[in-house]
Structures are given as structure tokens and as C-alpha cells.
Amino acid sequence: MESLQRIDLVGFGSLLAQLQAEGYTLIGPRLEAGTIDYGAIEGPDDLPIGWRDEQSPGRYRTLPRNDRAHFGFNATPASFKTRLHRSEETVLEVQRGEQGELRFVPVIPAVKKQAWIGARSCELAALAIQDRVLKDSADPDPRYAARREGVFIVAVHCGQAGGTCFCTSMNAGPKAEGGFDLALTEILDGPEHHFVVETGSDAGAALLERIPHSQPTAADLRRAADAIEHARATMGRHLDTDGLKTALYAQAQHPGWEEVADRCLACGNCTAACPTCFCSSYEDQVELDGANARRTRHWDSCFNADFTHLAGGPVRASTPARYRQWLTHKLASWHDQFGTSGCVGCGRCITWCPVGIDITAEASRIRQANGEPPK
Amino acid sequence: MQTQDCMAPRTARIRSVTNELASGEVFTWTLEHTDGSALAGNPGQFNMLYAFGCGEVPVSISGRTPNGQLQHSIRTVGRVTDAMRTLTAGTEIGVRGPFGTAWPLDEAAGRDLVVVAGGLGLAPVRPLLQLAAADRIHCRKTLVCYGTRTPADRLYPDDLRRCAAHPRIEVRTTVDRGDTGWRGEVGVVPRLLLQGGFDPDHSIAVVCGPEIMMQFSVDALRQVGVADRWIYLSMERSMKCAVGLCGRCQWREHFICKDGPVYRLDQIADLLGISEL
Ligand SMILES: Cc1cc2nc3c(=O)[nH]c(=O)nc-3n(C[C@H](O)[C@H](O)[C@H](O)COP(=O)(O)OP(=O)(O)OC[C@H]3O[C@@H](n4cnc5c(N)ncnc54)[C@H](O)[C@@H]3O)c2cc1C
Numbered sequence: 169m170e171s172l173q174r175i176d177l178v179g180f181g182s183l184l185a186q187l188q189a190e191g192y193t194l195i196g197p198r199l200e201a202g203t204i205d206y207g208a209i210e211g212p213d214d215l216p217i218g219w220r221d222e223q224s225p226g227r228y229r230t231l232p233r234n235d236r237a238h239f240g241f242n243a244t245p246a247s248f249k250t251r252l253h254r255s256e257e258t259v260l261e262v263q264r265g266e267q268g269e270l271r272f273v274p275v276i277p278a279v280k281k282q283a284w285i286g287a288r289s290c291e292l293a294a295l296a297i298q299d300r301v302l303k304d305s306a307d308p309d310p311r312y313a314a315r316r317e318g319v320f321i322v323a324v325h326c327g328q329a330g331g332t333c334f335c336t337s338m339n340a341g342p343k344a345e346g347g348f349d350l351a352l353t354e355i356l357d358g359p360e361h362h363f364v365v366e367t368g369s370d371a372g373a374a375l376l377e378r379i380p381h382s383q384p385t386a387a388d389l390r391r392a393a394d395a396i397e398h399a400r401a402t403m404g405r406h407l408d409t410d411g412l413k414t415a416l417y418a419q420a421q422h423p424g425w426e427e428v429a430d431r432c433l434a435c436g437n438c439t440a441a442c443p444t445c446f447c448s449s450y451e452d453q454v455e456l457d458g459a460n461a462r463r464t465r466h467w468d469s470c471f472n473a474d475f476t477h478l479a480g481g482p483v484r485a486s487t488p489a490r491y492r493q494w495l496t497h498k499l500a501s502w503h504d505q506f507g508t509s510g511c512v513g514c515g516r517c518i519t520w521c522p523v524g525i526d527i528t529a530e531a532s533r534i535r536q537a538n539g540e541p542p543k
Numbered sequence: 544m545q546t547q548d549c550m551a552p553r554t555a556r557i558r559s560v561t562n563e564l565a566s567g568e569v570f571t572w573t574l575e576h577t578d579g580s581a582l583a584g585n586p587g588q589f590n591m592l593y594a595f596g597c598g599e600v601p602v603s604i605s606g607r608t609p610n611g612q613l614q615h616s617i618r619t620v621g622r623v624t625d626a627m628r629t630l631t632a633g634t635e636i637g638v639r640g641p642f643g644t645a646w647p648l649d650e651a652a653g654r655d656l657v658v659v660a661g662g663l664g665l666a667p668v669r670p671l672l673q674l675a676a677a678d679r680i681h682c683r684k685t686l687v688c689y690g691t692r693t694p695a696d697r698l699y700p701d702d703l704r705r706c707a708a709h710p711r712i713e714v715r716t717t718v719d720r721g722d723t724g725w726r727g728e729v730g731v732v733p734r735l736l737l738q739g740g741f742d743p744d745h746s747i748a749v750v751c752g753p754e755i756m757m758q759f760s761v762d763a764l765r766q767v768g769v770a771d772r773w774i775y776l777s778m779e780r781s782m783k784c785a786v787g788l789c790g791r792c793q794w795r796e797h798f799i800c801k802d803g804p805v806y807r808l809d810q811i812a813d814l815l816g817i818s819e820l
Pocket residue numbers: 451474475477478479589598599600601602603604605616617618619620621622623624625663666667778779780781782804
């Protein structure tokens with residue numbers, strides 16, 4: 169394919185430098201406090217070169233690799249969601265004049281250029297879902313939309329899968345199928361270490377023109393395909409989504425929800441880690457001067473008792489009801505609401521659940537067991 | 544940058560405050576925008592009302608004055624509504640809306656309109672009482688069935704009286720617990736429906752009140768032969784944004800703020816009985 173090019177490690181450095189020269193803040197993976205997570209980076213040296221992670225239900229650990237892979241790890245603890253749908257922000261300022269007259273001033277951030285380095289396919293699938301929910305709806309969130317506008321994406325196709333990954337089941341990877349400006353496949357084969365680059369937008373093509381690149385060899389292309397195939401073959405988990413929505417709807421009163429709720433702490437870690445969970449609370453506060461007030465938004469979770477609070481108490485008072493809501497929303501009702509799954513198979517909720525609850529296992533257990541007939 | 548922000552209210556002014564109950568627990572605001580224009584909105588829909596520094600809550604449209612000003616009735620149940628009770632006429636507030644689906648007034652044409660309400664559930668259907676009393680709904684007749692805990696909890700006595708005096712409106716009320724002066728019905732609202740007096744094959748029923756009361760009312764309506772397609776009800780859930788961003792009002796696939804609050808029963812019948820959904 170002609171759109172594929174090759175850049176070596178020097179070229180990769182130039183790519184990052186060029187983005188910076190064009191005014192982009194680089195956001196990429198960094199090794200920090202025992203995790204590989206996204207943050208501001210200045211160049212390739214800030215990447216977790218030669219590190220990998222090990223993930224399983226309720227367990228995460230970083231370990232050295234025996235090579236110098238730049239992207240030899242899997243899902244980060246926090247997703248790129250935190251960059252656009254901030255965990256907390258002011259949305260509105262209110263001023264009250266001397267006569268009690270009110271003025272409402274929306275708080276909308278200026279568009280800022282940020283380049284995401286190393287976004288994986290599941291991350292991009294999650295971004296497309298968040299776009300649908302927060303940007304392309306009838307009443308979009310202008311704060312999300314403003315931040316979204318400034319994003320340039322350098323994706324990385326996965327060359328290995330993590331222990332809790334199941335993107336193949338969710339049609340979300342391991343190869344990014346779009347939604348990027350450039351996409352890299354890291355080639356590591358003995359002394360060979362470079363990237364095959366795919367162009368996904370005019371902006372991406374223009375950038376590639378400005379950095380040293382060359383034609384990939386047939387061997388490069390084969391290695392790139394092999395790397396992605398290797399990720400596909402090492403997928404840690406699997407979820408059968410065929411007929412899942414119907415099954416979950418039908419099993420709303422299944423006793424299996426009680427069983428998982430016996431283990432679930434209703435801590436909300438899964439919703440915070442999930443790259444598509446968007447639920448929020450809005451709070452109004454008044455400043456001490458009594459003349460100014462503000463409205464803030466912060467992430468909420470369907471696991472919080474307050475989430476469904478009505479005058480008579482919470483609608484979902486019990487943990488089984490809250491877990492049912494979460495899993496059913498991710499895998500079933502999201503389809504009805506937004507025409508897509510709410511899950512991309514990144515595995516974060518499994519890794520970061522303190523008691524190791526596995527959404528793939530729970531979904532198949534609920535659908536398979538013979539439930540009581542609906543009451 | 545001038546961007547539309549669905550979270551930014553418009554200013555409105557409280558024209559007057561009316562106490563609806565002796566206890567002071569429910570009061571009605573008559574509102575207009577600060578530029579003097581009337582607030583938009585149809586019966587069944589709701590607005591997000593903001594009191595400076597206290598917060599914002601969803602409140603149904605509970606009627607219009609004869610000159611078209613919008614009214615909202617509010618029950619004091621917590622932090623924001625308690626603070627709202629202290630606001631006086633002339634106070635500026637914020638309004639976002641109107642939001643959600645409305646009662647299907649056009650569908651009442653040529654049918655018997657059965658209005659079923661429990662407690663504060665009379666507020667969202669009060670616009671229907673006002674319109675029916677003014678012959679502005681083209682239904683054959685109207686039956687109002689209203690239940691409260693005690694006689695002292697009954698809202699809008701003037702509207703109920705006006706309806707009762709209208710030749711084509713019948714008003715039935717009931718209480719859970721009577722007091723010494725009470726000579727009316729004692730019992731739950733669905734019992735009023737079982738007394739008949741409307742043509743179930745040519746009726747349209749609107750139901751509003753606590754969820755359990757709505758479920759039993761639906762049972763009674765079905766029992767007398769009203770089809771699900773002709774029953775409408777108004778759902779309530781926690782809401783912060785009213786535009787599908789906060790996620791709180793989800794009821795399986797529904798966002799009650801957008802897809803509701805008024806639903807036709809056949810669209811939600813499978814969800815209604817599932818507890819804690
Ligand atoms: C569609 C719709 C129509 C409605 N129509 C009417 C109507 O016509 N009339 C009417 O009276 N009511 C109506 N309600 C109900 C009304 O919105 C609630 O009674 C009101 O929101 C209660 O607010 P509150 O702050 O007074 O009560 P609270 O119970 O104190 O609070 C309610 C909300 O605030 C949050 N909250 C509570 N305490 C705190 C705290 N300390 N810090 C932060 N958050 C907190 C809760 O999570 C909850 O979301 C309607 C509701 C809906 C959804």
C-alpha cells in the first residue's frame with residue numbers, strides 16, 4: 169500500500185519535535201510511580217523504553233523488557249478520556265448584581281493543540297464513542313468539543329495484548345482502523361528497530377512530508393502485519409457479544425447479579441478507569457463574597473448511592489442493582505442509546521477492580537445460567 | 544467565543560409565590576423571563592430551575608396563569624427546594640428548558656380523558672385540568688381521579704372545584720387517611736378507576752404520581768379494559784443536566800430527561816415492574 173511509509177528512530181524523534189514546533193503539547197506514555205500512564209512528554213526519551221506491563225484481574229505491574237521497545241506495553245491505568253472529559257471542571261460562572269440581577273457566563277476552554285502519542289485502537293474506539301455521547305448529540309458539551317478540536321493523534325497498533333484485553337471481541341482492535349492522523353507499527357526484530365507509518369488524514373500526511381521517511385520493504389510490511397497478528401493471537405480474554413443485549417435484558421432479575429454483588433465493593437474504580445464512562449454530577453456553589461457562584465461538573469459513578477437519589481431515597485439502593493446497571497449499560501443499553509457498544513475491550517475495569525471482577529466472565533455467567541423466570 | 548452551552552440558564556423572575564398547602568410544604572411560582580417574555584413549554588414538560596448559589600432542580604410545568612405566565616409548583620424535600628421556599632416575589636432565578644416529552648393533548652380528541660394523580664403528581668397534570676375547564680381539550684369528557692395521604696395534602700382546591708362544576712368533567716378524590724371532617728372516599732386511587740364511568744375502548748389515561756401508585760393505577764386501567772397504547776405516565780429520576788450528559792436518569796435504554804418524562808405505556812411496559820432498574 170502506497171500510504172505506508174517507514175520512519176526510523178531518528179525520524180520518530182523528528183516527528184515529535186515537528187509536532188512541538190507546530191505548537192502541540194505532546195501527551196504520551198511515561199513510566200511513573202510503578203505504572204505506565206499518559207502525561208506531558210518532551211521527546212522519545214520520556215517514553216517507557218524497554219518496559220512492559222503485566223495485567224490480570226485486580227493486578228497491575230510494570231517489568232523491564234529485554235529489548236528497547238517504545239510501546240511494548242498495554243492499556244494505561246487512565247485513558248485519554250481524562251484529557252477531554254475532565255474529571256472535574258467549572259462549567260458556569262454566575263454573578264449576582266446589587267439588585268439581585270443574575271448573569272450567567274459559560275466557561276468554555278480555548279482550543280489548545282495537543283498531540284496524543286501512542287493512542288491504541290481501543291483508545292480511539294472509545295474516543296469515537298465519547299464523541300457520539302458528548303459532541304455529536306443534540307445538546308453537546310461545548311467544553312469537550314473545544315478540547316477535542318485541538319487533538320492530533322499519533323496512534324500505535326498493538327504488537328502485543330495484555331492479560332485483560334479483549335478488543336478483538338469488541339471490534340476495537342488490535343489494529344486502529346481510523347480516527348488517527350498517523351498510525352505507527354513498531355518493528356523490533358533483532359537489530360531492526362523502526363516504525364511503519366500509516367497516514368489517516370491530510371494533516372497527518374502533511375506532517376509526514378516534513379520528516380525523514382522512506383519506502384518500507386516487503387519484509388517491513390510483513391513484520392508489521394505479524395506484530396498485529398501476534399497481538400490478536402495473545403488476547404487475554406474473550407467475550408461472546410452475539411445476542412448479548414437481548415440476553416442481558418431478559419436476565420434483569422437473574423440471581424447472578426446478587427452473586428457478583430457479594431464481591432463488588434461498589435467503589436466505582438471500574439467507572440473511573442473506563443474510557444467510555446461519562447456520567448457526571450453537576451454541583452452549584454456560592455463564593456464567600458455572596459455575589460459570585462459557580463457550577464462545577466465532576467465524574468460520578470452509577471455505583472454511588474447518591475447517583476439515583478430521589479426524595480424517597482436512592483432508586484438503585486442495592487449493589488446488585490448498581491452492578492446490573494453498569495454492566496447492562498456497557499454491553500446492552502448503550503447500543504440502543506448510541507448505536508454502538510459502550511465497551512471497547514480495553515480490560516481496565518478488570519485490572520483496576522480491587523477484587524478482580526471480570527466483566528467478560530460476569531456477562532457470560534449471567535447469560536448462560538438459567539435464571540428464575542421474571543417476577 | 545460565543546458557543547451555545549446547554550448548561551447555561553436564562554434569567555427569569557419570580558412574579559408571585561403562592562402557598563399551596565397550609566403546611567407551607569408546597570408552593571407555586573409564577574415566572575416570566577427578565578425581558579418580560581413568557582417561559583416556553585407544554586404540559587408534561589419540565590424546566591431546570593436554578594436558585595442563586597443553591598442549585599438547580601427539575602420541576603414540571605404545573606400550569607399557566609390566564610395571561611399566559613408559566614407556573615411551577617415545588618415541594619420542599621431537600622437542600623435546594625428548601626432554599627427555594629425562602630425566595631420572594633421579584634427574585635431573579637435561572638431557567639433551562641423546556642425539556643422532555645409532553646402529554647399528548649391532540650390524542651384526547653373524541654375520547655374520554657382520564658386523569659389519574661397521586662399526591663404532588665397532580666402538579667404535572669394540573670395544566671390538563673386548566674385546559675379541560677376552559678374547553679380547550681377536544682375530549683368527550685374528563686374524569687379526574689386524585690388521591691392524597693390526608694385531606695390536608697390536597698393541592699389546587701380551586702382548580703378541582705372549577706373542574707367539578709364543569710358539566711363534562713367529573714372529579715373523584717380519595718385519601719389514605721381521613722380526618723374528622725372527611726366524608727369522602729378513603730382508599731387508594733386505583734379504586735376510583737374501578738368505579739368506571741368512562742368508555743375504556745375510547746379513553747386516554749394520563750397517570751402521574753409515586754411509581755408504586757402508577758403501577759397499581761396501570762393494573763386497574765388494564766383491568767377495566769384500557770389498552771396500554773392509550774395509557775401515558777410520567778416518570779421521575781434524579782437529573783442534573785436534563786440533556787443526556789449526566790447519565791443519572793437512565794432507565795435501561797431510556798434517558799428519562801429526553802425520551803420521557805411522559806411515556807406511552809406500551810413503550811415501557813416491560814421495564815415498569817423491574818425494581819431498582
Ligand atoms: C422530570 C421531573 C419533574 C419533577 N417535577 C417536580 C415538580 O413539579 N415539583 C416538585 O416539587 N418536584 C419535582 N421533581 C422532583 C424535584 O426535582 C426534586 O424533589 C428536587 O430535585 C429535590 O432537590 P433538593 O435539593 O431539594 O433535594 P435533595 O434530596 O437534597 O437533593 C436532590 C439532589 O441533590 C443531590 N444532593 C443531595 N444532597 C446533596 C449534597 N449535600 N451535596 C451534593 N448533592 C446533594 C442529590 O444527589 C440529588 O441529585 C421533578 C423531578 C423530575 C425528574
